[in-house]
Amino acid sequence: MVGIVGYGSHIPRYRIRVEEIAKVWGADAPSYKKGLGLNEKSVPAPDEDCATLAVNASRNALRRANIDPKQIGAVYVGSESHPYAVKPTGTIVSEALGACPFVHTADLEFACKAGTEGMFIALHLVKSGVVQYALAVGADTSQGAPGDALEFSAAAGAAAFIMGSKNLAAELLDTHCYMTDTPDFWRREHAYYPEHGGRFTGKPAYEKHLFSATAGMLEKAKLKPEDISYVIFHQPNGKFPVNAAQKLGFKEPQYKLGLLCPTLGNTYSGSSPMGLAATLDAAEADRLILLVSYGSGAGSDAFIFRTTEKLLEIRDMAPKTRKQLDEHKQYIEYGTYAKFRRKILRAE
Amino acid sequence: MAMHVARNWRETPERYRMEAAKCKKCSAIHFPARLICPECQGREFATVRLSGKGELATFTIIRIAPTGFGDLVPYAVGIVKMDEGIHVMAQIVDCNPEELKIGDRVVSQFRRINQEGKNGMILYGYKFVPDLGL
Ligand SMILES: [Zn+2]
Numbered sequence: 001m002v003g004i005v006g007y008g009s010h011i012p013r014y015r016i017r018v019e020e021i022a023k024v025w026g027a028d029a030p031s032y033k034k035g036l037g038l039n040e041k042s043v044p045a046p047d048e049d050c051a052t053l054a055v056n057a058s059r060n061a062l063r064r065a066n067i068d069p070k071q072i073g074a075v076y077v078g079s080e081s082h083p084y085a086v087k088p089t090g091t092i093v094s095e096a097l098g099a100c101p102f103v104h105t106a107d108l109e110f111a112c113k114a115g116t117e118g119m120f121i122a123l124h125l126v127k128s129g130v131v132q133y134a135l136a137v138g139a140d141t142s143q144g145a146p147g148d149a150l151e152f153s154a155a156a157g158a159a160a161f162i163m164g165s166k167n168l169a170a171e172l173l174d175t176h177c178y179m180t181d182t183p184d185f186w187r188r189e190h191a192y193y194p195e196h197g198g199r200f201t202g203k204p205a206y207e208k209h210l211f212s213a214t215a216g217m218l219e220k221a222k223l224k225p226e227d228i229s230y231v232i233f234h235q236p237n238g239k240f241p242v243n244a245a246q247k248l249g250f251k252e253p254q255y256k257l258g259l260l261c262p263t264l265g266n267t268y269s270g271s272s273p274m275g276l277a278a279t280l281d282a283a284e285a286d287r288l289i290l291l292v293s294y295g296s297g298a299g300s301d302a303f304i305f306r307t308t309e310k311l312l313e314i315r316d317m318a319p320k321t322r323k324q325l326d327e328h329k330q331y332i333e334y335g336t337y338a339k340f341r342r343k344i345l346r347a348e
Numbered sequence: 349m350a351m352h353v354a355r356n357w358r359e360t361p362e363r364y365r366m367e368a369a370k371c372k373k374c375s376a377i378h379f380p381a382r383l384i385c386p387e388c389q390g391r392e393f394a395t396v397r398l399s400g401k402g403e404l405a406t407f408t409i410i411r412i413a414p415t416g417f418g419d420l421v422p423y424a425v426g427i428v429k430m431d432e433g434i435h436v437m438a439q440i441v442d443c444n445p446e447e448l449k450i451g452d453r454v455v456s457q458f459r460r461i462n463q464e465g466k467n468g469m470i471l472y473g474y475k476f477v478p479d480l481g482l
Contacts, residue, residue, distance in 0.1 A: 013442045013477075045441060046419045047460040051472065055458040083470055092472060096364040096458055098397070319482035328480055330444075339419060346418065 002127045003171040003305060005067070005164035006314065008060020009277040010053050011157045011264065011324040014043040016337045018152055024334045025147045032152055037238025041265025042325075043332060044141045044156035046340050050079040051089045053158035053270070054139040055096040060318035061135065061160040062097060064169070069098040072162065073131025075105045076121055078114025078138045078269040080187070082107055093137065104131070111185060112234055113295020114138060115159065115269040120301050122163040123172050133164045140268035145193035146343055153237050155265025159273035159321075169311040170280065170289065173304040174221050178213035185296030196296075205298050206240055213300035214248055214292050221304050225249035228304075229287035232258035232275035234294035236266045257282050264325055278321035285309045353469055363473035366400060366456060368434070369393035377434050400456035401479065402430040409445045416462040424448055428476055442477040453479035 017040045022029035033039060044053070054077050062069060075097075077089045090105035108114045108121075115138015122134035139158030144150025184205035187194040197205070210233060218224065225231075231254045233241040238261045245255045258275030267274055272293040279289055289305045338344050361367040362380045369381035373390035379398060384391055407426030410417070417423070424445040428436050440448060441459065454476040461471040 045459075047441060047475065049460055049470075051470075052458050052460060055472075059458070092364075095360060096472070098365055323482050328482055342419075 001168065001171050002123055002163060002165050003168035004161050004280070005133065005167055005169060006061040006063070006065025006162040007160065007169070007277050007280055008057050008062070008064060008318050009157065009159040009274050009321040009324065010056035010060065011274075011321070011328070012042050012044045012048055012053070013328055013330055014045060014332050014340065015040045015263075015329045016043050016332055016334070020334050020337070021152055035239070036149075036152060037242065037262055038153055038265065039262050040331075041153060041155040042157055042267070043337055043340055048156065049083045049141055050077070050081045050139045050158075051083050051092045053141065053156060054079070054089060054093050054137045054160065057139065057158035057160040058093055058097055058135060058137055061162050063318040064314040065133070065162040065164070066314070066317070067133060067162070067164075070102070072097070072099040072133045072135050073103060074122060074125055074134035075099060075103055076108055076118030076134070076136045078108040078110070078116070078118045078136070079140050080109055080111055080114065080268055081141045081143075082109070093135075097135075099135070110299070111296035112236065112266070112268045112271055113293045113299055113301060115271070115273040116291070116293035116301040116303070119161055119163070119273065119303065120175055120177070122161070123175065126163045126165055133162055136161050136163065138269035138271070138273040140270050142266070142268045143193055143341060148193070150194070150196065153261075153266040155267050157264060157267035157270040157274050159270050159277040161273070167310055168308055169314055170305040170307050173288070173306055174217070176213060176217040176220050176302040177299065178209050178216060178302075179299035180209070182209070182296075182298035184298055201236075201296070202240075205296060206234070206236065206294050207244065209298050209300040210234065210244055210292055210294045211248060213302040214290070217290065217292070217302035217304060223288070223304070225254075227288060228254060228290045230257055230279045230283055231255050231290045232272050232279055233292050234272045234300075235259065235261035235275065236271070236294075238262040260321070260325060274321060280307070280311060281315055281320040281322060283307050283311065285312055352464070356469065356471055363461075363471075364458070366398040366474055368396050368398055368432070370396045377432050379434055379436060398436075398456075399431050400474070402428040402436070402454060402476075404440065404448065404450055404452045404454055405429045405435060406450060407440060407448055426454075426476065428454055439475045440477070441475050455479045
């Protein structure tokens with residue numbers, strides 16, 4: 001049996017409200033809030049990037065796993081905002097944790113799905129027996145173009161999972177994937193902001209892949225929606241995952257623990273993994289968790305985990321996700337946000 | 349801007365992991381590590397990692413910043429008395445510098461320190477943030 005031995009998240013301290021962004025662009029805040037199911041989003045400090053978020057989340061995972069970092073044989077960092085175009089984020093994370101030099105490292109990229117990609121690889125690598133422990137991180141500090149709808153949701157955060165084969169906090173039951181080549185969202189090399197296919201991002205993209213992955217996963221595991229205690233879907237906004245849950249036969253008590261987007265925003269590669277971290281923070285033992293990511297381009301990874309008694313022992317050993325989200329925040333105005341996100345350029 | 353790739357790289361253990369040297373003879377902890385113990389002249393050390401926890405011993409607020417730190421002003425630079433007993437100087441972030449007090453509990457986080465221009469190396473290391481007991 002393989003699964004999660006430690007997990008952790010990191011959320012920047014700063015927040016900006018939908019009203020504050022809407023004010024600058026003359027947009028109607030109430031309709032954006034209602035349309036996107038979003039009130040505010042996290043903003044990284046000027047000294048935070050994908051690598052720092054990944055390291056801080058991984059340190060929290062290491063506290064819960066309580067293992068020697070030298071035992072980590074693989075480190076995968078999924079992001080679409082790696083700080084270097086060429087030079088791995090994974091080596092920075094491995095070095096900061098103390099996992100170097102006997103470690104396999106790779107940076108992954110697949111829009112918002114890169115985090116669960118790392119989890120998929122880490123779990124199956126441990127299962128194959130190649131490594132004792134593997135770390136997977138989803139971390140992003142994503143940007144939306146000023147005035148674009150994405151600017152209301154593009155947020156920052158990270159979640160990290162250490163996979164192993166003993167002392168499991170959550171056991172992996174099975175995985176399932178659903179991929180096609182679908183051009184709903186992209187960013188070309190050297191382009192600063194992404195492009196998206198407008199309404200094409202809904203039904204043929206998010207819904208088709210996420211619904212198919214969910215249905216396939218449940219069928220493969222011979223389970224029904226009511227057998228699942230907690231469900232986490234990718235959260236590009238606060239509305240898509242709720243609509244998806246309802247259409248697929250899940251009810252609010254099943255998705256509420258993992259639904260962070262209304263006050264966090266879309267943390268891209270960190271999105272559904274952070275939802276999983278928040279769920280593990282509060283889940284009961286011996287319950288099934290369904291996690292389904294979505295990444296534009298496009299595809300979904302699905303996982304079913306079963307929580308164990310061990311989870312209850314380790315979860316207080318590092319900061320909880322909800323607490324970081326709800327209690328550790330400072331609101332900023334658009335001017336400060338624009339400075340933090342380097343939307344205002346100064347002379348060098 | 350001058351590139352200091354090799355020097356920065358050599359400082360990785362202390363910047364990334366807060367690795368200190370503990371004297372095998374007198375148990376004094378040195379951060380950054382030293383070759384000779386100033387307490388007992390011992391030359392043998394064990395590598396230890398600082399816990400990252402401590403309290404603010406003193407601080408100052410920087411309003412006119414050196415190159416590369418301009419976007420951060422006003423920001424605090426403090427001396428933190430680590431729980432291991434030694435003192436470490438670093439930036440204190442994620443706070444309103446005006447609200448800091450000597451004796452505040454702080455914890456280390458991994459942050460971007462600076463970058464060598466737009467196309468150069470990014471420097472990472474430790475900074476401290478208020479310990480909110482999260
Ligand atoms: Zn000594």
